[in-house]
Amino acid sequence: MEKYAFMESLADNFYLVRGANNATIPFCNSFVLDGNERVLIDAGLDHSVIKAIDADRRIDLLIITHSHPDHTLASHLLGDRTLMLPEETPDSVHDLFELGRRFTGSDRGGIHWEQRMRSVYGLQPLKPADARFKNGDLLDLGGARLEAIHLPGHLGDHYGFFDHNSGVLLTTDVDFTGFGPWYGHEEASIERFKTDVQTLASRDARLVCSSHKPPIRSGMKDCFDRFFASFERQQQEVLDTLESPSTLEGIVAASPFYHNRFPDPFLQRIYEGHLVKKNLDLMITAGIIKINNDIYTKVKETTHAIH
Numbered sequence: 001m002e003k004y005a006f007m008e009s010l011a012d013n014f015y016l017v018r019g020a021n022n023a024t025i026p027f028c029n030s031f032v033l034d035g036n037e038r039v040l041i042d043a044g045l046d047h048s049v050i051k052a053i054d055a056d057r058r059i060d061l062l063i064i065t066h067s068h069p070d071h072t073l074a075s076h077l078l079g080d081r082t083l084m085l086p087e088e089t090p091d092s093v094h095d096l097f098e099l100g101r102r103f104t105g106s107d108r109g110g111i112h113w114e115q116r117m118r119s120v121y122g123l124q125p126l127k128p129a130d131a132r133f134k135n136g137d138l139l140d141l142g143g144a145r146l147e148a149i150h151l152p153g154h155l156g157d158h159y160g161f162f163d164h165n166s167g168v169l170l171t172t173d174v175d176f177t178g179f180g181p182w183y184g185h186e187e188a189s190i191e192r193f194k195t196d197v198q199t200l201a202s203r204d205a206r207l208v209c210s211s212h213k214p215p216i217r218s219g220m221k222d223c224f225d226r227f228f229a230s231f232e233r234q235q236q237e238v239l240d241t242l243e244s245p246s247t248l249e250g251i252v253a254a255s256p257f258y259h260n261r262f263p264d265p266f267l268q269r270i271y272e273g274h275l276v277k278k279n280l281d282l283m284i285t286a287g288i289i290k291i292n293n294d295i296y297t298k299v300k301e302t303t304h305a306i307h
């Protein structure tokens with residue numbers, strides 16, 4: 001099957017399908033398993049790519065790892081195939097306004113998000129699931145033996161997989177990007193995300209694949225360590241905006257995460273608000289900053305523990 005430039009073999013009958021534009025949003029890497037049935041994991045691919053894979057051999061089953069649109073992008077092209085979703089995926093995936101409301105926290109945000117996703121990305125809602133998987137399930141599918149690993153730090157219904165047959169670990173949006181961990185929704189959690197990274201790092205994987213970077217075939221521990229270190233780097237960058245005391249709005253306007261380069265300013269404010277606020281809450285608990293009358297003030301210069 002490795003006859004296409006966008007396919008890369010990971011193991012026997014297990015392929016990575018590279019997302020367009022180096023698998024940057026709105027695309028992601030997806031994965032093909034070829035056994036008795038052909039399985040596609042995530043659908044963040046160009047339409048032409050999904051059609052080519054399907055023409056080569058019919059895709060029987062689509063597994064979606066979580067509700068984010070870069071993972072469901074072209075799923076409607078497989079509307080007549082079996083769809084498996086995480087047990088935790090809520091009904092909002094079947095209605096783009098409701099999904100937008102979930103991701104933005106307001107009706108206004110839901111309208112904006114739906115309009116943007118339809119017009120810019122051609123996103124369509126997911127059809128009802130034919131089957132569900134949950135944490136710890138072993139899915140004997142496509143010649144693999146996939147263990148579902150719940151990773152809710154990124155999103156409540158976010159999953160990775162470990163194939164016990166090949167030793168391939170799919171970390172999905174524990175993604176090793178330079179941005180670092182993304183937890184820009186209300187339902188995301190930095191502390192849980194840290195646990196998720198440690199859970200994945202503890203697996204004895206032969207090969208590690210995320211949704212937005214090339215496969216990692218060696219030096220996995222260093223990659224996990226570097227990604228884990230970016231939690232602290234992100235927190236320090238939030239702290240660095242507090243040269244003088246500031247409100248949450250002031251810190252978000254300083255944009256320590258997106259540097260005001262996110263393509264949609266309205267969504268940037270919402271996502272950056274969560275990214276910033278979650279770090280502020282942790283720094284208050286750690287005594288690094290304090291809050292008084294909605295004004296945040298630096299108490300320590302660094303997020304590092306000083307001994």
Ligand SMILES: [Fe+2]
Binds near residue numbers: 066154173
């Ligand atoms: Fe995601």
